Amino acid sequence: MKTPILKMTNIIKEFPGVKALDGVNLELYEGKVMALMGENGAGKSTLMKILSGVYKKDGGQIFYNGVEEDIKGPKDATKKGIAIIHQELNLIKDLSIGENIFLGREFKKGFRVDFNKLHEEGDKLLKKLNVNRSSRDLVEKLSLGEQQMVEIAKALSLDAKIIIMDEPTDALTETET
Numbered sequence: 001m002k003t004p005i006l007k008m009t010n011i012i013k014e015f016p017g018v019k020a021l022d023g024v025n026l027e028l029y030e031g032k033v034m035a036l037m038g039e040n041g042a043g044k045s046t047l048m049k050i051l052s053g054v055y056k057k058d059g060g061q062i063f064y065n066g067v068e069e070d071i072k073g074p075k076d077a078t079k080k081g082i083a084i085i086h087q088e089l090n091l092i093k094d095l096s097i098g099e100n101i102f103l104g105r106e107f108k109k110g111f112r113v114d115f116n117k118l119h120e121e122g123d124k125l126l127k128k129l130n131v132n133r134s135s136r137d138l139v140e141k142l143s144l145g146e147q148q149m150v151e152i153a154k155a156l157s158l159d160a161k162i163i164i165m166d167e168p169t170d171a172l173t174e175t176e177t
């Protein structure tokens with residue numbers, strides 16, 4: 001059988017007064033979509049936050065392409081090709097769509113941000129996702145569903161190997177889903 005791109009074994013996470021994860025195992029295979037299901041408070045978000053470097057695990061191991069890895073933080077996770085779209089949106093409302101997608105990794109023209117290139121790439125992503133918006137539109141003008149699409153565009157633009165969506169349909173209409 002193929003090696004899983006990701007394997008989490010015996011993951012443990014405790015918060016004061018609650019053992020959120022008690023020996024959890026998970027395997028992901030390349031090219032596959034996996035749904036992680038469980039009731040509220042089951043520990044889904046906690047597990048995904050460990051995988052994306054938001055939380056430190058208290059026990060267990062993570063193997064990435066068969067090699068044990070320590071995910072040191074969110075930046076480290078991004079660098080390793082793990083992108084997460086959190087249940088709570090993380091956008092800056094008074095910036096444009098494109099600026100949000102490429103925040104912190106803007107295209108440069110000399111010392112300046114190349115806004116034409118930024119919005120060109122932003123528009124490409126929006127088109128790919130069938131979002132009828134311009135990359136130059138401010139995020140504050142968008143519906144909750146459209147904001148979620150911006151988060152999805154951002155994750156896609158990172159060219160991640162693993163994209164985690166934590167309850168992404170929560171804020172979406174049926175068509176958007």
Ligand SMILES: Nc1ncnc2c1ncn2[C@@H]1O[C@H](COP(=O)(O)OP(=O)(O)O)[C@@H](O)[C@H]1O
Nearest residue numbers: 015018020038039040041042043044045046047
């Ligand atoms: N930051 C935190 N501090 C304390 N307890 C937490 C924290 N995050 C999650 N928990 C607790 O951990 C358990 C799992 O929560 P969570 O991972 O959010 O579940 P799910 O996403 O499956 O609904 C719950 O009992 C929750 O209250």
Ligand SMILES: [Mg+2]
Nearest residue numbers: 044045087166
């Ligand atoms: Mg959750």
